[in-house]
Structure formats: C-alpha cells, structure tokens
Amino acid sequence: MDDGHGRVHADSMIDSASHEAPAPPAPWLVRIPEIFEGIAGEVLRRFGAVSHTRLGLDYYLIKTATPEAIQRSEAAKFARWNLPMDHTWPCNPQKMDGFIEKAAQTLLKKFGARNPQGIFIGTLHPTSPDKYYRSLASNLRGRVLQLFPQLGAGAVEEQDATAETLFCLVGKEGLFCGMQSPRACNGLYPGGSKFIDQDSPDTISRAGAKIAEALHYLLLYRPPMPEHSHWIELGACPGGMTSELLSRKQRVTAIDRAPLDKRLDGRPGLRFVLEDVAAFEPKTRTMFDALLCDMNGPPEESIEQVIRLSRFLKKGGLIVFTLKVPRIETVEEPCALFRFITGMAGAAGLKLLAQTHLTYNRHEFTLFFETT
Ligand SMILES: C[S@@+](CC[C@H](N)C(=O)[O-])C[C@H]1O[C@@H](n2cnc3c(N)ncnc32)[C@H](O)[C@@H]1O
The missing domain is CATH 3.40.50.150 (Vaccinia Virus protein VP39)
Structure with a gap:
C-alpha cells in the first residue's frame, strides 16, 4: 500500500502480501560507515537491496522491497543513517545554471504541503576540501528557509524525534531528499554525524x-x-x-x-x-x-x-x-x-x-x- 507519497509501509506490505501484487522496490538512501565497507554488500543484501549506486563518502542509493529491514533487522546496526527517497535529482550542481533556485523551488512544490517540522541539508562528501561543495548545503538551506518561513525546528536539537523532517543530501552526484522522523533515520543531522572538535588542547582522549x-x-x-x-x-x-x-x-x-x-x-x-x-x-x-x-x-x-x-x-x-x-x-x-x-x-x-x-x-x- 502506498502512503500517498510513493512510499510503501512495511506493515501494510506484510498484511497484504498474500492478496496484492508485490510492492515495487522503494528507493532508499543508506549510510554504511567506511569501516564496514568489507561487509557492505552483505548488509545491503540483508536490507533486500535489488540494486545499489554508491554516492559520496559512504552512502548507498538502493532499491528494496523490504525497507523495514533497514531499521529493524539485525543488520540495521551497520547503517549509521537512512532516508526514504521522495525526491532525487541526479545532476552536476556546479555545472547547472541556477541550481540553488531550481532545487529550492522544487522542494517547496514537492514538500510544502507535507509540513515538515524542519529542513536540514547535509553534504554527501563531508570531508571534501572543494569550496563549492563545502558551502553548497548551507547556501541551499538558506534559500529553502526563505521559502518555508513557518518551520518549528530551526536547530537540529529542536526537532521532535518522532515527527517528520525534510532531510536532504547534496553533492557532485546531485540532490537526494526525503521525509522521515529523526528517530527512524537514526540521527538528528542529515547523514547522522555530529562532528566534534578534537583539536582543542583540553582534549584528553579520543x-x-x-x-x-x-x-x-x-x-x-x-x-x-x-x-x-x-x-x-x-x-x-x-x-x-x-x-x-x-x-x-x-x-x-x-x-x-x-x-x-x-x-x-x-x-x-x-x-x-x-x-x-x-x-x-x-x-x-x-x-x-x-x-x-x-x-x-x-x-x-x-x-x-x-x-x-x-x-x-x-x-x-x-x-x-x-x-x-x-x-x-x-x-x-x-x-x-x-x-x-x-x-x-x-x-x-x-x-x-x-x-x-x-x-x-x-x-x-x-x-x-x-x-x-
Ligand atoms: C578504552 S580505555 C577508556 C578510555 C576512557 N573512556 C577515556 O575517556 O579516556 C579502557 C580503560 O578500561 C580500563 N579497564 C579495563 N578493565 C578494567 C578493570 N577490570 N578494572 C578497572 N579498569 C579497567 C583500562 O585500564 C583502560 O584505562
């Protein structure tokens, strides 16, 4: 059964499995930390991935008929973060005229009526030194916030863990967006990492x-x-x-x-x-x-x-x-x-x-x- 946003809910899938045609595989973004790279293929298989494309540092864009496995199977612990893909725009932002404006207007059109509690945009390549991509996520968010002036959560910590947020990841592969609660995503930040300064002279240990x-x-x-x-x-x-x-x-x-x-x-x-x-x-x-x-x-x-x-x-x-x-x-x-x-x-x-x-x-x- 579709939730009206092109996504399939796991429970309804199980209930209706016997008398309805199988649901088409749902697109999902999954982050598997680099340290698990050697077992990523097996983890994705356990998530039911029928195809996958590598994105950014450690993201995988998959299609799966069993998305509930990403959050509830034993292998879920190997996924740092996940997001259903409600909108994907594969493109090269740097080579596109007016990428930020086009992307922001599309987000308003696609997600305006769904009332996200907040909008947070991260980068697919958090460690890239490329200046354009380092600032792209915050520049895009700046424009998007002008179009969504009524959001309840301005900072990640202000999110209700169980209410839906619009999360986006952007990088040289394009723009990847979805709505899901931070708890279901497994993190308050897009991508799930809170970066912590470890260079202070007061740092005692890692x-x-x-x-x-x-x-x-x-x-x-x-x-x-x-x-x-x-x-x-x-x-x-x-x-x-x-x-x-x-x-x-x-x-x-x-x-x-x-x-x-x-x-x-x-x-x-x-x-x-x-x-x-x-x-x-x-x-x-x-x-x-x-x-x-x-x-x-x-x-x-x-x-x-x-x-x-x-x-x-x-x-x-x-x-x-x-x-x-x-x-x-x-x-x-x-x-x-x-x-x-x-x-x-x-x-x-x-x-x-x-x-x-x-x-x-x-x-x-x-x-x-x-x-x-
Ligand atoms: C990974 S280090 C802990 C690092 C520490 N959490 C920090 O923030 O710096 C592990 C520590 O566990 C201690 N340890 C392991 N077994 C212990 C035991 N049975 N009794 C007391 N200390 C123990 C070791 O002495 C070691 O200092």
Whole structure:
C-alpha cells in the first residue's frame, strides 16, 4: 500500500502480501560507515537491496522491497543513517545554471504541503576540501528557509524525534531528499554525524568525542540528563569521557586501575577510585543516575560488571555501554556477540533502548540501556 507519497509501509506490505501484487522496490538512501565497507554488500543484501549506486563518502542509493529491514533487522546496526527517497535529482550542481533556485523551488512544490517540522541539508562528501561543495548545503538551506518561513525546528536539537523532517543530501552526484522522523533515520543531522572538535588542547582522549556524540544521539530517545546527575564510570582512564561529563555539570564517580590524566585533578564533581572494577563496591545507600562503561577487555566480563553495578542505579537509570568487537569481517560474528550481550543484559532486567555505530566509534558500537 502506498502512503500517498510513493512510499510503501512495511506493515501494510506484510498484511497484504498474500492478496496484492508485490510492492515495487522503494528507493532508499543508506549510510554504511567506511569501516564496514568489507561487509557492505552483505548488509545491503540483508536490507533486500535489488540494486545499489554508491554516492559520496559512504552512502548507498538502493532499491528494496523490504525497507523495514533497514531499521529493524539485525543488520540495521551497520547503517549509521537512512532516508526514504521522495525526491532525487541526479545532476552536476556546479555545472547547472541556477541550481540553488531550481532545487529550492522544487522542494517547496514537492514538500510544502507535507509540513515538515524542519529542513536540514547535509553534504554527501563531508570531508571534501572543494569550496563549492563545502558551502553548497548551507547556501541551499538558506534559500529553502526563505521559502518555508513557518518551520518549528530551526536547530537540529529542536526537532521532535518522532515527527517528520525534510532531510536532504547534496553533492557532485546531485540532490537526494526525503521525509522521515529523526528517530527512524537514526540521527538528528542529515547523514547522522555530529562532528566534534578534537583539536582543542583540553582534549584528553579520543573517547571524549564518543560520549559527546552518544549524548547527542540519545536525544532521539530521551531528554538530556539534568545537571548534577551522578554517573558511575567504569574504565575511565585517561579521562576524555570523564572530562566531557564534568563539563556538562554532571557528577562522576570514575573507576580505573590506571590513574586519570592530571588535568582532571581537583575538577568539581569528580571522585576517582583507583581500583579494579570487579572489586569496587559503592558506599552504602549511593544510588546513581547513570552508568558509563568503556572498559577494554572481553565484553562478556564488562557487561557482567555493568549488570552487577546496575543494582546501584535508580529506576529508569541510563547505561551507556561501549561494545568492543573484534575486527569486523562478517555480519554474523558481531551479530552473535550482540545477541549474547543484549541477552545477558535483558535477563538482568536492562531494557535495550538503542544500539548504534557512532562517528567516533571504531571497532565498537554504543549500546544504550535503561534499568526497569
Ligand atoms: C578504552 S580505555 C577508556 C578510555 C576512557 N573512556 C577515556 O575517556 O579516556 C579502557 C580503560 O578500561 C580500563 N579497564 C579495563 N578493565 C578494567 C578493570 N577490570 N578494572 C578497572 N579498569 C579497567 C583500562 O585500564 C583502560 O584505562
């Protein structure tokens, strides 16, 4: 069944499969991070892709009769971001007279009546040094906003995670647009990456960007943690994540068997315990709001400690868990590990909220749980 916009809804497809002709494959834009390039073919096959065209740095324009697999199958964790394609304009913007005006007018004609909550335009080649393409997305958005003066969400964080936004990606391959909620897309920004400055002299470790991005991603599912929330952090050294949490006015009890970076000495809100996590017992009656675990070592042992210490989290408490995986060479191996880890957590009453591969993750994923 068509939703009136040329898209097919997965549930209605399943219901009507027995007595209606199969739905034509739907065009979809999928971003699979470069680090998964070796398994991208298998991931796309699991998404039901019957054809694909590579776009930009790590985008794939596919056609699939089972788009629900992109968001709900086990392989969904390998897609950083996705968008149904309601309007595609393959062209070379730089060689076209008046590209911005033509594109903006077309967006008004095609999407004006659908009342997007916001319009965000990104680039297919975020790392390209080409000046024209670096500014194309923001120039196009500037003109589009003049034509859509009534939008509710002006900044990405102002979006309702479950309401439809018009997202566009632009690059030397043309313009690719669709409407979908940020939660279904798996990110508030077009393409799903929040870029974080790591060049500041205050940056303690690369891991700081992971928690900064994770907290931003979490806005898809819950409001930000209130100031003075108390975190327990497992495997905190050298302290990039600790520093990020403290700068957001969070309180942190950080545990590691190695010391923290000296720059964190005396930071308000920090208590550091130099100890093996397995030996750590919180002071009686301490109840935390959130737990963060970025320990290296076998993930089965890390999740055991998370489960043990989750007893000291308040109800509805948040858990952010970095799942370190061996170098990814197949789809099945990390999926089996996920099943094991989320199975252990589920059996202990931890509810899986989301699981994703963030821009600043390498051979690891970030999993979010809540205590029940
Ligand atoms: C990837 S590093 C953490 C980086 C840190 N999140 C940051 O922001 O800088 C992993 C840390 O886990 C610690 N670790 C691993 N197993 C541990 C254990 N059983 N007890 C205490 N610390 C542990 C290691 O000492 C190491 O410092």
